[in-house]
Amino acid sequence: MTDAERPIILVVDDAPDALRFLTDTLEGQGYGWRIARDGEAALASAQAELPDLILMDAVMPGMGGFEATRRLKADPATRAVPVIFMTGLTDTDNVVEGLAAGGVDYVTKPIAVAELLARLRVHLGNARIQRGAHAALDASNRSLVALDAGGRILWTTPRSAEILVRHFAAGPGDALPPALAGQLSRLAEGEARVRHEFDDGRVEFAAVAGQVGERHFRVTELREGAEQRLLASRHGLTEREAEVLLWISRGKANREISEILGISPRTVNKHLEQIFEKMGIENRASAAAAAVKTLSH
Incomplete structure (x- = not known):
């Protein structure tokens, strides 16, 4: 040696x-x-x-x-x-x-x-x-944090450390806000995420497999427009097509999307046709499923 x-x-x-x-x-x-x-x-x-x-x-x-x-x-x-x-x-x-x-x-x-x-x-x-x-x-770019039973941070990966310091001024040894820590203590693996809203976006926590004495969570920061940009980048869509796809993933009908985006239902349909072609899928259900999968990862 x-x-x-x-x-x-x-x-x-x-x-x-x-x-x-x-x-x-x-x-x-x-x-x-x-x-x-x-x-x-x-x-x-x-x-x-x-x-x-x-x-x-x-x-x-x-x-x-x-x-x-x-x-x-x-x-x-x-x-x-x-x-x-x-x-x-x-x-x-x-x-x-x-x-x-x-x-x-x-x-x-x-x-x-x-x-x-x-x-x-x-x-x-x-x-x-x-x-x-x-x-x-x-190395795999996973954004994780480990908490003890009281919501105290045990360790983080660099990406989650940046998010937690920026939004909660908290690092290893510090405790998350009591209300958030309480929500996370009740969140089981595979359940819906806990969201903490900010003026310019939100931070989401999803429970993943941990170990004795530690609870592990994947930490995701979503800033205003981040989801649209992710969908556009991942699937080769325009900004408007990505917006349409995002609202489809949230279960909105074409008429609702047209009202939200201030465009006609016919224009929504045209964007959908382009989305289907670019993503290589045939219907809105498949488009919504693909979008949800992209956003969840």
Whole structure:
């Protein structure tokens, strides 16, 4: 394994003997490492250069491990780094506090080397899988957001991040507006979308398959005229033909469309003939189905 490929472990502990023992153990197993003596130093180190995993002492002078982890998880730049707590605190309340702060696991002191190394391998592997999954979503241009049960943002892909920041000023660690979060909590996969209206368009959320502790939603931003432009681009239509097709997809009759667009029913029929020819279909039902499919994707 080259130096560039070695996972980097940030070891956070205020005890020199513990730091020496842990860094010697990591070095012997081929891991790279950095050290921090307290929570503040851990934050600075992680923000300066992301480690692959953090071994965090729970109790330290100044900022303790629980508070440092809460801050790491509140920062989108460091949120994805897994944190394993090292602690002599074995009461259930302490374990729960560590996991609630954002830790993925804990080991008790005195540390058993075999157990520590096994947990490192598991969580480094999980982190690589998660990074790979997010990278694949980014590459496929999927606009997704993961929420916890309370509507708090766990992670986003870049496209959804832009939409959420622009319209809700929210990123990982932030909560969506309570009314919207409540609607999303009741939205099941495959059901109709939740829409949030703005002056210049709307943002739609559609539930997709998630995982334990996370609910996943596809996020779509539709600005004024965006649907017409999408239909025109995808099916080679003029702007007016795309407008007609959009209203057909919404179940409007020709006379209603003529009134909405301020054109005669005869002109609507002429546009329909062009739409059928360009799309290679024979009737308005097929045209509507094709338009709905285009817009839904």
